[in-house]
Amino acid sequence: MYLLNGESKHCVDVSDRGFQYGDGLFETIEILNGKPLFLSSHLDRLLAGCERLLIPPPDRKILTQEARRMSSEVDHAVLKLMVTRGSGGRGYRQPAAIHPTRLFSRHPYPQYPETLQNQGVAVRFCRNRLGLNPTLAGIKHMNRLEQILARAEWRDDDIQEGLMLSHEGYVIEGTMSNVFYVKDQRLISAPVERCGVAGIVRSLIFNLADQHAIEARQDYFLPEQLLQADEIFLTNSIIGIWPVNKLEQQAFTIGPLTKKLQTAYQQLKQREAQHD
Amino acid sequence: MYLLNGESKHCVDVSDRGFQYGDGLFETIEILNGKPLFLSSHLDRLLAGCERLLIPPPDRKILTQEARRMSSEVDHAVLKLMVTRGSGGRGYRQPAAIHPTRLFSRHPYPQYPETLQNQGVAVRFCRNRLGLNPTLAGIKHMNRLEQILARAEWRDDDIQEGLMLSHEGYVIEGTMSNVFYVKDQRLISAPVERCGVAGIVRSLIFNLADQHAIEARQDYFLPEQLLQADEIFLTNSIIGIWPVNKLEQQAFTIGPLTKKLQTAYQQLKQREAQHD
Structure with missing residues (x-):
C-alpha cells in the first residue's frame, strides 16, 4: 500500500529530486497492533533532517x-516514510519554491x-568505509551508496550484518543498524556527529540504560577494541536488539546487560503499542 | 521528451532503488546539430561506473x-542519461537478479x-566539503547531497559556481564542474581518486594540452595556491570552458592558455558534431 502526497499512487515523476x-x-x-511505534521520535528525526537539508518540513499533523x-488494522508490518525536495530547480540548485514530496x-x-x-547473529567488518560529513551525519538521508556497497561485500546468509568504519578507522555502525558494546559493565556506542545515523532505537537504548543505572557513553572505538568486548549488540527499528554471537572469527556470548536491555526494550514496545 | 526503458514514460515506480x-x-x-557530443566517452564512464557499483551494464548498442x-533533428539541447539498479532487494542488499532501469x-x-x-565568471569557496570515498570517487553517481548543500550556500546570481574542498582541505572541483588553474605555464587539476568526478571535458582538456604541448598534471592544491594562480577555468559538458574572472575577492584575467584551450575545445566540438 502506498500514499504519495495523500494519493494512492506508487509512481513518481522522474524529475523528482529524490530520484x-x-x-x-x-x-x-x-507497525505493531495497528500502531506506528515511536512515531513521534521518527518524525522528530525526519523534521530535523529537513532542517539540515533546507527542505521546508511537511506538516507534522498530516x-x-x-x-x-x-x-490502522495492521497487525505487524514495516512503514516507510520518505520526504524529498520534490521537482524543480536547475541542476543541484534548489528551486525557488520547494514543494516536498511525501x-x-x-x-x-x-x-x-x-x-x-x-x-544472536554473526557479523563481519566491511572494507567500504563511511566518508566524513558533519552536515549529513546523524540524519537518515537518501544517499545510501556507501551502505549498498558495504552490503554487497558478502553473500553468506549466515552473516546478518557488516560493520562499517569511518574513513579514519573507527567502528561507527552496521550497514543497517547501530552497534553497542559492553566492556567492564559500561555500554558504549560511537558518536554520529561526523558520519553514521542517529538511530531511534540507539537513542531509546541510551534512555533505558539511564533508567536502569547502566553506565553508558558515546565514544569512538577501533575494531581491536570491539573484539575485546564482553558483549556486543545491534539495534534498529525493525530488528530491535540483536545480540552478536560472532564477529569475524571470534565468538561472543549473550551477556546480562544485553538481555536486560532486550527485556526493557520489549516492555517499552508493548507499552508504546498499547498507548493511545 | 523521455525514454524510460525504451518507452515514452516519465514516471518511475517508487520501489526503484534510484529513488x-x-x-x-x-x-x-x-546535443549539437542532432548529435550527442562525445557519446562514446560518456558511455565509457557510465559503464565503468556500473562496474564500480556492481550494476550489470545495459547493452551499449541500445x-x-x-x-x-x-x-536526432535537435539543434541544441541537453540529454541526460540515468541508469539505476532497478527495483528489488531487501533494504540495502541488492536483488539476486538485477534489472537496471535506464x-x-x-x-x-x-x-x-x-x-x-x-x-569569465565569478566563483567562491564552499563550506560544505567532499567526503572521501575511493569506491565512489571519479564516477558520476546519483548520491548528490554534498553538491546540493554546497550549491545552497549562495543565492547571488552574479556568482556562477562554488568550489568544493575535500575533507582534508584540498580544492577538488566545483559543485557542477571541474576546476583547472595555470601557474608558470603549467596546467593543474586535482586528482579524482578519493573524491570528485572525472569530468568528460576535464579529460578532453588533458588530451588537448598534450596535443598543444602544454605541460599538464593532476595534483592536489590548497585554496591559497589557487588564489596565486595566473589563470583559472571551469569545465563541464554543458558549459564547456568558463574562465574565472573572480575568486572570492580576487580578480583574475582571462589568460592565453585558457583562450588557446577554449579555441581548441570549440574546434573539437565542431568536428565531433559533424562526424558521423
Missing part, C-alpha cells in the same frame, strides 16, 4: 494522520527467525 | 541507439549569456 539526486530523507517504522491511516509505503514485516533475538 | 537510495549513475550530454534517437530525458540548453565564455 535525480537522492535529495531527501526517510524513516523506517515498525504526517501523523497519514502514518496512523497506513497502520511518500508512505507499507511492507510485510521481514521473516527473521526467532533465533536471531535469542541466540 | 529509494540514489542507487545509480548519470551522464549529462550536450544506449547508443536511444541516445541518437533522442538527439532513462533518457531531453532538456532545453540553458540560456547562459555569451559573456560567461568571453568575460
Whole structure:
C-alpha cells in the first residue's frame, strides 16, 4: 500500500529530486497492533533532517494522520516514510519554491527467525568505509551508496550484518543498524556527529540504560577494541536488539546487560503499542 | 521528451532503488546539430561506473541507439542519461537478479549569456566539503547531497559556481564542474581518486594540452595556491570552458592558455558534431 502526497499512487515523476539526486530523507517504522511505534521520535528525526537539508518540513499533523491511516488494522508490518525536495530547480540548485514530496509505503514485516533475538547473529567488518560529513551525519538521508556497497561485500546468509568504519578507522555502525558494546559493565556506542545515523532505537537504548543505572557513553572505538568486548549488540527499528554471537572469527556470548536491555526494550514496545 | 526503458514514460515506480537510495549513475550530454557530443566517452564512464557499483551494464548498442534517437533533428539541447539498479532487494542488499532501469530525458540548453565564455565568471569557496570515498570517487553517481548543500550556500546570481574542498582541505572541483588553474605555464587539476568526478571535458582538456604541448598534471592544491594562480577555468559538458574572472575577492584575467584551450575545445566540438 502506498500514499504519495495523500494519493494512492506508487509512481513518481522522474524529475523528482529524490530520484535525480537522492535529495531527501526517510524513516523506517515498525507497525505493531495497528500502531506506528515511536512515531513521534521518527518524525522528530525526519523534521530535523529537513532542517539540515533546507527542505521546508511537511506538516507534522498530516504526517501523523497519514502514518496512523497506513497502520490502522495492521497487525505487524514495516512503514516507510520518505520526504524529498520534490521537482524543480536547475541542476543541484534548489528551486525557488520547494514543494516536498511525501511518500508512505507499507511492507510485510521481514521473516527473521526467532533465533536471531535469542541466540544472536554473526557479523563481519566491511572494507567500504563511511566518508566524513558533519552536515549529513546523524540524519537518515537518501544517499545510501556507501551502505549498498558495504552490503554487497558478502553473500553468506549466515552473516546478518557488516560493520562499517569511518574513513579514519573507527567502528561507527552496521550497514543497517547501530552497534553497542559492553566492556567492564559500561555500554558504549560511537558518536554520529561526523558520519553514521542517529538511530531511534540507539537513542531509546541510551534512555533505558539511564533508567536502569547502566553506565553508558558515546565514544569512538577501533575494531581491536570491539573484539575485546564482553558483549556486543545491534539495534534498529525493525530488528530491535540483536545480540552478536560472532564477529569475524571470534565468538561472543549473550551477556546480562544485553538481555536486560532486550527485556526493557520489549516492555517499552508493548507499552508504546498499547498507548493511545 | 523521455525514454524510460525504451518507452515514452516519465514516471518511475517508487520501489526503484534510484529513488529509494540514489542507487545509480548519470551522464549529462550536450546535443549539437542532432548529435550527442562525445557519446562514446560518456558511455565509457557510465559503464565503468556500473562496474564500480556492481550494476550489470545495459547493452551499449541500445544506449547508443536511444541516445541518437533522442538527439536526432535537435539543434541544441541537453540529454541526460540515468541508469539505476532497478527495483528489488531487501533494504540495502541488492536483488539476486538485477534489472537496471535506464532513462533518457531531453532538456532545453540553458540560456547562459555569451559573456560567461568571453568575460569569465565569478566563483567562491564552499563550506560544505567532499567526503572521501575511493569506491565512489571519479564516477558520476546519483548520491548528490554534498553538491546540493554546497550549491545552497549562495543565492547571488552574479556568482556562477562554488568550489568544493575535500575533507582534508584540498580544492577538488566545483559543485557542477571541474576546476583547472595555470601557474608558470603549467596546467593543474586535482586528482579524482578519493573524491570528485572525472569530468568528460576535464579529460578532453588533458588530451588537448598534450596535443598543444602544454605541460599538464593532476595534483592536489590548497585554496591559497589557487588564489596565486595566473589563470583559472571551469569545465563541464554543458558549459564547456568558463574562465574565472573572480575568486572570492580576487580578480583574475582571462589568460592565453585558457583562450588557446577554449579555441581548441570549440574546434573539437565542431568536428565531433559533424562526424558521423
